[in-house]
Amino acid sequence: QVQLVETGGGLVQAGGSLRLSCLASGRTFSSYAMGWFRQAPGKEREFVAASSGSGLSIYYADSVKGRFTISRDNAKNTVYLQMNSLKPEDTAVYYCAAKAVGGPLVSGYENAYWGQGTQVTVSS
DSSP, rough: OOOOOEOOOOOETTTTTTEEEEEEEESSSSGGEEEEEOTTTTTTEEEEEEEEEOOEEEEOOOTTTTTTEEEEGGGGTTEEEEEOOOOOGGOEEEEEEESSSSSSSSSSTTTTTEEOOOEEEEOO
């Protein structure tokens, strides 16, 4: 069992930055691929970024490439999402998810562990 807690959301003006953190319980954090997803009001949840267990393989959605950076500190059981140059369309609830390593990083999170989400609001 893995419990995930996201922090770092908030209200920011367009062009600003936020850093989200996701702290995981348990002792085998490095055995999980970690993904960040988001869901805007009235829209389906979408993939944002993902990192392999080692952090050596990373993928981004095209919409955030060049603006967002995913990283992880396995010693701290934490994955981060640094979000720069934020746009109003980035407004959403952001979730982190953990799935056992193996398979593509960008999919297969249906049975993953999920956090409760943190709200990010970008004003224009």
